[in-house]
Amino acid sequence: MRIFDPHIHMTSRTTDDYARMAAAGVAAVVEPSFWLGQPRTGPSSFTDYFDSLVGWEPYRAAQFGVVHHATIALNPKEANDPRCRPVLDLLPRYLDKDRVVAVGEIGYDSMTPEEDDAFERQLALAVEHELPALVHTPHRDKAAGTRRTLDLVKASGLEPGRVAVDHLNEVTVGLVHGSGCWMGFSIYPETKMSPPRMVELLRRYGTERVLVNSAADWGVSDPLLTLETAREMLAAGFDEDDVDQVMWRNPVEFYGQSGRLDLSAVTGAAEPTFAGSSIKRGGE
């Protein structure tokens, strides 16, 4: 089974996770830029983070045979901090990078005017840089936030098929299904969405335009819940092809719209690397 996790924060994960993911068939990941738990206080700590997402982290992932791409944005939470907002002017440079396959995570946290402005400006950047957009929906007041998200997307001129609206649940999925946007689901051990509930939603809404991710980060989360969901799908009567569509072909199709998804390392063509590395200490 091949798995593409379309939303996972590998910066917060260990090499043990990479090894377990690779062994489980997770051959490709997209790491959206987001907040780090600890608030940042200025643009340069964002650019150091972005540098890591297009520099060190793909290199680290490659040591384990995992292909890594990123999405770049000012996240909704920190869009409210005037000390962080100047990073909006630095985004265009990063949105030109080879391994950046979308603008994201953008969207709403508390639905403030500052968030409206940052969201709108970054949707415009997606249009300008010919990139899809990955949109986070809020933890609180999720249904209202999702409606407002879809209104803003519509006004932006970005095609719905180039937008993924993430962290959906039973209450919000219908809104997004009707909009033509991609439906993202984050499978968490306790909150957001569970594998059995996910399978039920796949029964109701089908396997098209669906992205299933672990959204694993520095909180309680599990990078193998994509695999768990795939197994749950098979147990519920979905076939291997359905699983491959949801777990591999869908994310490839969504992020492939960037024209920058490079899966040659998975499909066979080798990139130049050296045998040893300082991550797999000992050169095994």
Place this chain on the structure above:
Amino acid sequence: MTPPERLRAALRDTPHAAWLEQALAEPGRFTRSFAAAGRRTGRAPLPGAPGWTADEAVRALLLESLPPGRAAAEAHDLYRHGDADEKRAVLKALPMLPAGADALPVTVPLLRDAIRTNDARLLAAALGPYAAHLDQAAWRQAVLKCVFMGVPLSEVDRLDERADAELAAMLAAFAAEREAAGRPMPGDAAALLGRLTGDRTPEET
């Protein structure tokens, strides 16, 4: 042929040459072209230019085209905001940058930055011909780091010419640590140590 001429010759009659020409004709989009080079030309090794990939070659020629007064500052900026492939291309292009000795305070720190990283590809790229501008202490540490990280010593420019007794002592100490840990010393490092101390290498015994 100079190194840029060699790259230009290797690119001739490939679609990359046309793309490069177009990029050079739009100086206002220089930074965007430099970033996009990888997906425009691909990252395959360039036949006719051993050690170079297509994206590295066009990026190097973009840098080489800059006016002398701006080249070093531009290289520094592209490295600072570059992804790993862009950084590697900047490092490899440094010897062909149209800049004199007065640029060294701007360019040599890029080598030092690359040597501090744990990215084997950046470390190797920092030890090309431009490493002539590194002082001997920094160069020795970088060579030892190659051994530690498994970067082949064949990547190091002028290795035998520059290797000295101090490097031999460092390699011998490293070999002793490895032996104590029951782990092998990389063959190319053992061979270098042998050449420096006049001993036969393990491979030869």
